[in-house]
Amino acid sequence: MGLPITIALVGNPNTGKSTLFNALTGLNQRVGNYSGVTVEMKKGTMSLSATESHEIIDLPGTYSLAPRSLDEMVSVDLLLGHLNDVKRPDVIVSIVDASNLERHFYLTTQLMELGRPVVVAVNMMDVAKTQGIQIDLAKLRETTGLPIIPIQANRKQGLDELKKAVVAAVGSSPPKPVLFPSLFGDEVKRLADLTNNTVEQFLIARWLLDVGGHTEKQLSIKFPPEVSVAVGQARDRLTDAKLGVPGVEARTRYGWIRERVGQAVKRPAQRVRTFSDRLDSVLIHRVWGTLIFFVLMFALFQSIFVGAAPLMDLINSGKDWLATRLDNLMDPGPFRSLLRDGILKGVGGVLVFLPQILILFAVVAILEDCGYMARAAFLMDKIMSKCGLNGKSFIPLLSSVACAVPGIMATRTIENRRDRFATILVAPLMSCSARLPLYFLLIGTFLSEPWWLPGVVLFGMYLLGFVTAPLIALLLKRTVLRGETPVFVMEMPSFKMPQFTTVLRRMIEAGWAFVYRAGTMILASMILIWALLYFPNKMPDGRSYDVALDTLKTDLEQMPKNDEKVEQTEETKANDEAREAKQGEIGSLAGDWQRQSYLGRAGLALEPVFAPLGWDWKIGMAALASFPAREVVVGTLGIIYNQGEVDSGEIKDSKNPGDTPLGKTIKEEWSENPVTGKYRVAVAVSLLVFFALCCQCVSTLAVIWRETKSWRWPLFTFVYMTTLAYAGALIAFQVGRQLIG
């Protein structure tokens, strides 16, 4: 073989297209970005032998090539070779579902019109078999004139045959397209002449067929208005001849399919009731299904708590070990403080939550891969429709539970602009994984007993987003984004075994993204916060605070320590008292230092703003510092509360998984607060609510700006969410205080 070829992979959603792409490319893949548009298309390399490899482009799943949105238009442009930085594909692989060949061939017939060879990969032959469907592949090859390759993408079967067929198809003549009624063909030719044949006939046909579609939008401005008028007249003539658009397309294509594909497929007279059907009768049941949904969600959140504990302990001990090392190796000073308090405690404090994020993504990936997410969307559609949205908005919202950025990007499947914007604007209200660290810290510290409470509270935090988001959406749809409730149609895929590699891939991607963020944005924020809290570092007597603190700590270490096993005597009592006095001295010195630091001064000045929420200046500063990226809050709390800390190793004997050394320190400090100490649980809830509702993420605002192409919407999101968060936290604290008091 000579030059490497480019292969486009096209198919309906849920055909196993991504599975096939992964099987063909292995790890040689990356997300391709295409000029100007941010549609996610994956590119990969498929190797045939040691010397020969080809490029595969995985296009987003679609039911047809009638472009209704900008993203679908990009797919069409790519297939026609109109994109500047991508070679026009040499071969198109159309992946179809064996259990529903007729419908999947609809897209295939459109692909046949692009002037490139098409290879059909028939996936999920086993599912068709269990449903009693028989496919005569030889006959199908004969009637359609296309290379037809049976594959089983999840078991990597038939891949070699597919690769061979693809290579063999290069340069062969494109398939004969489905013949439309001659009158339709005449109209297309006439319009093509009007445009001086500067546009492919495929696009002319799309212009004619898709009333109000994207081709029309694009081409009608490219040509003089006469052409648009001619298109309208052509449509009228077709309607008069009973070939009106869009009906003529479906009739013609399905006619061809019935004739050619129908012949090769034998279905049982009675549909076989599959395992998936039986599972569905429970899972989408109005009562049982909803109940199971809530139980599943609770199990998810509880499992995150319990499952991650051992790993978190490990990371914590590693962090402490390193901190002790640093203390022993280096002299007190700004550099040691930066390394130990800013970077190790700040970034390390965020990284501790990596195990939980991995578990969350694993469970979400499993639910998505096995097909449960579509059931959840179905169950939720009724509620969503009451808020002026539909089940399709539910999936972006659910994805936002992991992270709002991909969630907002997932709204592109929503065709109506107003519904899409409403979904985008409320997506950041869903509790994303970046909020988890704070949830874990506070729930583990203040709301960990009895055993079921952490799961319930965590579920409650997610529920807060799930309830608030639709309500805000409703408000938006009634005001700034007024419009009708959209119709809803969605395919429900069959249940299948989740694939280990898919789940693993998602975990690695999410884990890496989290670590990357911790290493860049969060690291930078932490250094800034550390500096604001470290400087100025001069005591009234001219000494620097950290040297003074270190001296006190050394004093403490050298003081006699009691053996717990020894009985209490006058001497041990005196030792204890002396140690306690020394610790108090350390604490008050650390407090003085913080209060006179830049961050402390700002916090104290702003304290009246935070007071109604039950927060002191420390909590307020941690919240303020988290506006660029909310994960920063845990690191900031770590810096603020750990400066006076003596030895975090001492308080690690707890049996509670959520109980971290930082949690203990916070609990002690909050309890000692003369004003809010009694209501520390209410303070915790107030802080939880604030973080649940606030838009503390620059990346999210950036993606909203990119997706809405206006700075107004991100600004709007920021303002409404911050207001909402303040109000929510205010209510939480004031109500909580009444309940406790």
Place this chain on the structure above:
Amino acid sequence: MFPLDCLRAGESADVIDVHGEANWVCRMAELGIRSGSRIQMLQEGTTCLLQVGGCKLCLRSDASSQIMVAPVANSHPVHS
């Protein structure tokens, strides 16, 4: 012939006409709901679940976009 929402769970019907905005009719056709196709109601309700060919479709339409169907004899509602 009656609108789709009158079809009970378990009943099968043939689609007679898909009525509504051109875009919506087109989308329905792509998904396999077009005059002549056989469908079965799996779960009725505001958002219903249909068996169309080899796949299941969730559907919620409004008053302006209706699907008219003719029930097929010998199909009975499931009693649950």
